[in-house]
Structure formats: C-alpha cells, structure tokens
Amino acid sequence: MITPEVARRVRLLGLDVDGVLTDNAIWIGPLEDRRVELKRFDISDGLGLVILRHTGIEVAWVSGRHSEATALRARELGIDTVIQDSGARKLAAVESLLNTKGLTWADLAFVGDDLADLPVLKRAGLAITVANGCPEAKALCAWVTRAEGGHGAVREVVEALLRARGEWEGAVAGYLRERGDDSP
Numbered sequence: 001m002i003t004p005e006v007a008r009r010v011r012l013l014g015l016d017v018d019g020v021l022t023d024n025a026i027w028i029g030p031l032e033d034r035r036v037e038l039k040r041f042d043i044s045d046g047l048g049l050v051i052l053r054h055t056g057i058e059v060a061w062v063s064g065r066h067s068e069a070t071a072l073r074a075r076e077l078g079i080d081t082v083i084q085d086s087g088a089r090k091l092a093a094v095e096s097l098l099n100t101k102g103l104t105w106a107d108l109a110f111v112g113d114d115l116a117d118l119p120v121l122k123r124a125g126l127a128i129t130v131a132n133g134c135p136e137a138k139a140l141c142a143w144v145t146r147a148e149g150g151h152g153a154v155r156e157v158v159e160a161l162l163r164a165r166g167e168w169e170g171a172v173a174g175y176l177r178e179r180g181d182d183s184p
Contacts (some may be wrong), residue, residue, distance in 0.1 A: 023150030064088030
C-alpha cells in the first residue's frame, strides 16, 4: 500500500523496462541480414502512463540494455526520458537525472525487478517491485504489485500512486476530456 504522505512526495516515476514494462522476454532473429528484436509491452501499462501525463509526475525509463523496441514504445507513449545503459549502471544514470531535474532521491518512486535495480531501489523515496521480482528486490521494497511485470504492473502502480494522492479521478477525467468524452 502506498501512503498519501509518501505518494505526495513523488515527482518522478522511474521504471525499469525488461521485467517491469515487459514480461522479460525478447525475441531476436534475422530479417534481411539485420538483427531484429521484438518485445511485448502491456497496453494497460501504456494507458496508465498516458493517464499519468495529466498529473505533475514525470516518467523516466531506465534500462540495463539498448533496444530499439524500447525506444519505439517510449516514443509512442510520449516518454521523453529513456536511459539505456548496456552496462546496467543504473545508479549513476538515475543520480545524474535527479540532479539535472533538481530532484532528490525522496522525490523518486522507482519500480524495478532484478539485481541491477537494487542500488536504485535502496535509495528511492518509494521502492516498488513487481510480483515476479527477485527476492532481493522484494526485501527492499515498500510495496510489491499483485501483477507481474509486463502484465499490468505499471498500470497498478500508476493507479495506486494517484489514488493515494487523491488524483486518480481527475487524471482519468483529463484523459477522457482529451479524447472529447467527459463521461467517467
């Protein structure tokens, strides 16, 4: 459960990609002598991130590997901050991002699932992991989602965070207005 006090501090939602936004699977194969990589992203997670745009919370994707599939999905959703570090050095990357934005660790909610996420989870103001997160992540986190990564866990986080802040209904109304439908 996310408390209102903690939720109100959040200014940035950081998300690991593989295992949080995806189900941790990748498909790799050749296409006309080129390497092609495909990933499965959950549509309800994407909708949650679109709804989050109607609040003051920024979003950053932080991945331990480079992937054009990740970059493509981020562009589709309007996610401007995408960090892809093939060395999985997430701590330095997130610290630099916080400094650039004038934020502190207390302003960060971070959702991770595996060992490379542990240094960030240890410092985040709100540490969250997915249902299929590794035991070390679960031990560090304030909250574990019911959904597994790539199966609606991010949507669950967005909804819980906004409900704790008292902003869920307003964000949904903003999303519907944006589409010309103001009915809930």
